Amino acid sequence: MRSVKYAAILLILVFLAFISIFSIKIEGDYTAIIQNNNKQELNLILEMTNNSIANVSSKLWPPEKFYLVACESDWCYRLFSPFFDKENGEKGSTIFHKIIALNKKGLNEIIISHEITHVATKNLKCAKEPRNPIWLEEGLAVIVSGDDRFSFADFYSASQVLGIDIDYIKNNPNSWQEITLINPVVSYGAAEHYVRSILERSQEKNIGKAIVQYCKSQT
Numbered sequence: 001m002r003s004v005k006y007a008a009i010l011l012i013l014v015f016l017a018f019i020s021i022f023s024i025k026i027e028g029d030y031t032a033i034i035q036n037n038n039k040q041e042l043n044l045i046l047e048m049t050n051n052s053i054a055n056v057s058s059k060l061w062p063p064e065k066f067y068l069v070a071c072e073s074d075w076c077y078r079l080f081s082p083f084f085d086k087e088n089g090e091k092g093s094t095i096f097h098k099i100i101a102l103n104k105k106g107l108n109e110i111i112i113s114h115e116i117t118h119v120a121t122k123n124l125k126c127a128k129e130p131r132n133p134i135w136l137e138e139g140l141a142v143i144v145s146g147d148d149r150f151s152f153a154d155f156y157s158a159s160q161v162l163g164i165d166i167d168y169i170k171n172n173p174n175s176w177q178e179i180t181l182i183n184p185v186v187s188y189g190a191a192e193h194y195v196r197s198i199l200e201r202s203q204e205k206n207i208g209k210a211i212v213q214y215c216k217s218q219t
């Protein structure tokens with residue numbers, strides 16, 4: 001527990017140092033800090049991001065401000081995601097629902113709205129356990145961001161190739177943790193599928209409201 005506290009303090013210090021070095025900021029619903037100087041490009045991407053997250057209810061939207069750090073270089077991104085491995089496809093990460101860090105590949109509206117969705121679930125209580133199910137967080141982020149890399153067809157065929165019992169996954173949402181390390185197409189595709197089935201069962205058309213209703217039934 002103590003090491004978590006030290007890690008948190010260290011992270012805050014690194015973050016404060018980072019802000020003072022890279023002072024290019026765009027103030028809005030959130031503060032964006034960019035390592036490169038291409039403010040115009042980022043502005044355009046943020047505008048598109050706002051469009052894709054518009055269909056998430058304000059009920060999910062956090063009232064607190066958050067930071068979005070767009071990194072140009074790997075060392076900058078590693079300050080926020082120390083175990084970043086270029087090969088594993090990671091494009092961004094969200095820390096304590098407060099800081100979104102993006103690497104060079106993550107500077108697009110899909111990844112930004114994915115991470116913003118994680119920020120937006122800060123106050124969403126969707127399980128008796130302290131943490132919400134990962135499949136819910138990730139599935140929601142995939143849907144809100146309009147990320148079409150993980151189609152159900154791909155999920156289905158990858159599951160068959162890998163010999164994963166699809167009915168077991170469908171009936172046991174928490175088995176997502178078991179498959180997450182196998183293959184991102186399968187794990188994110190499964191997460192998206194679970195959340196889509198919640199949305200299909202709901203009378204509510206707004207994604208955010210439908211999820212809030214579902215979560216009420218789970219706690």
Ligand SMILES: [Zn+2]
Pocket residue numbers: 114118137138141
């Ligand atoms: Zn995610």
